[in-house]
Amino acid sequence: MINWARAANRKTSPEPQTQSTDGSKPILTVSGVERSFPFTGAGGQLHVLKGIDMALYPLQLVMLKGRSGSGKTTLLNLLGGLDQPNKGEIIFLDQPFHKAGDDKRTQIRRKEIGFIFQSYALMPLLSAWENVELALRMAGVPRSQWKQRVTHCLELVGLSKRMHHRPFELSGGEQQRVAIAKAIAHKPCLLLADEPTAELDSQMGAQVMSVFRDIITTEQVTICMTTHDPTIMEVADHVFEMVDGKFASK
């Protein structure tokens, strides 16, 4: 069922899609999404997202920008099913994420979504190889496929020569590339990245973006990421700007 996206919607063309006009179906649609948080103690509500509409199409590289505290991470968490909206709809691969229970969302997420964080989130005592292998184990990928898949993913991010290094023996850019290998290992169709280049210098940030561009084609993945960096935004297919809980109109 979920695999319709791979079967029908993933294109073999290296061209990223920037709009829906070619007839392709979005992998994810967000309509009228609102998210509020209760003020601790005071009884009021902090309205962070006030009506978000967006769609992600196959093989897009989409970026979210906006001032600190504008709600980018909040939205990314909703897109990945880590959190649910107070109002509105989120449809991911034809499944209503806004209505699905925790178990259902976890099941879909494990199979179809990969996450990358600013701080890499690697297991410090495990090597690059073992970190990627752990992701496969968590996703329930059969053990017989691990060796081939770990090798492939670490090659994709240019780390064949660093496979047995542990995180503290790697540079920031290398650690982030292990995190990318880890996030794509189970072949998700959506990669969500929260400020993946924020802790990197501009050269390492550019390397990460180049890896993102490569994996969109080779792994047939859609990427949605947040960033504050205008140089990084230049390589996006589409940039959404968050202003006062909504997207600014272009």
Ligand SMILES: Nc1ncnc2c1ncn2[C@@H]1O[C@H](COP(=O)(O)OP(=O)(O)OP(=O)(O)O)[C@@H](O)[C@H]1O
């Ligand atoms: N679980 C929560 N409970 C209460 N308030 C929250 C929660 N999560 C986020 N917020 C509030 O929502 C607002 C948006 O936070 P969010 O982390 O989404 O911002 P952001 O755009 O990612 O900012 P940054 O660029 O600094 O990462 C903030 O004011 C934050 O305090």
Ligand SMILES: [Mg+2]
């Ligand atoms: Mg954030």
